[in-house]
Amino acid sequence: MGYLSPPPSPAPVIVYKDVGGLVTDYEAQTEQYRRENREVRLHECRSACTLALSLPNVCVYPDAQVKFHQAYNAISKEVDLGVSAKLFAAYPAAVQARLGYLTREYRVLRGSELIALGMRNCNGDNPVLIASRSQRQAVSASVRPDAAAPVAANPFGDLARKVQTAVAGAFSSPEASPRGSIRIAVADRERVPEGRLSSDAVARSEASTAIPRTPPTLADPPPLPPRRPPSEAFTARDAAAPFAMIPGSQPILSAKFLPVATR
Known part of the structure; x- marks a missing residue:
């Protein structure tokens, strides 16, 4: 551009x-x-x-x-x-x-x-933090300009603790404070229950053992076309037929060449 x-x-x-x-x-x-x-x-x-x-x-x-x-x-x-x-x-x-x-x-x-x-x-100093959707409330409470120390209580696990520590560290001193807003990328994953996962695996296993597998069979090859009849353009009779010499002419080929009549 x-x-x-x-x-x-x-x-x-x-x-x-x-x-x-x-x-x-x-x-x-x-x-x-x-x-x-x-x-x-x-x-x-x-x-x-x-x-x-x-x-x-x-x-x-x-x-x-x-x-x-x-x-x-x-x-x-x-x-x-x-x-x-x-x-x-x-x-x-x-x-x-x-x-x-x-x-x-x-x-x-x-x-x-x-x-x-x-x-x-242009790159700025805006850190990007990652948290799950269920932890947005705890993270938003910690992202405040007056937050000068990490939050002690942390019932949301290790990930929320890391997020809170990073936010508090960003505002711990005037030199380290970001000049722009802090962006938080939220990622939410659906957890699959273990019972449903195991039942699905058992169902797939039973379905795979219930249906027998047979090897594929190859179709019979198509029949060959009928043999063509011999050509009548040249026959042994024609090869044996002598040819006439022009009176007064001399042969130009030696005797080892076999004369063949042409039509």
Whole structure:
């Protein structure tokens, strides 16, 4: 997905690879994202696409690549210092300080570098916890901002204890507190009663022993077609019949060749 081809709002714009283009097109698209407060996530972003860094709701992945360079005229290939200055002014102050200036060649900043400069990490720090449906009430009671220690009483087994410990650890210190909401994936499995399972197994076993198995029999092969009668195009009588020599002619074959009459 490119920067100029977003999905329907309000879905986030995920830029997998955008090589840039006309600065005016990217300026207009950036202002539209700003009005909509759209989230823009960057994987690889080059040239005019770097205007996305000016958005308040932009983030980068740690392995992202953002490539900066001076703007130039598409026809003459000459650097446009005025447009280049507008590009540079749109970047956050920390990014400007890291780049220093723009050049005609690409200058690349990886996502991990931009995150260290203050850009938001698209991966975030939201832990994913797993609990059964019957334990949602106990887990929801423990997921509170004021939960600073694990819950001592735990009548729901080892899984709920692990969930509560993980939640409490996430909020144990300001540095470790997640910046987003904690997502809990709920998985519910139906338990099959042992009595029903064993009875089904016995029924299948009895059914398999009650029906005798007989080996399959092969059908008789089809009869062969009748033998064709001998051809009458050539018979022994024809082979023995002499042929007439043209008067005055000379044989061209030696005597070892057997003359055969033709019709």
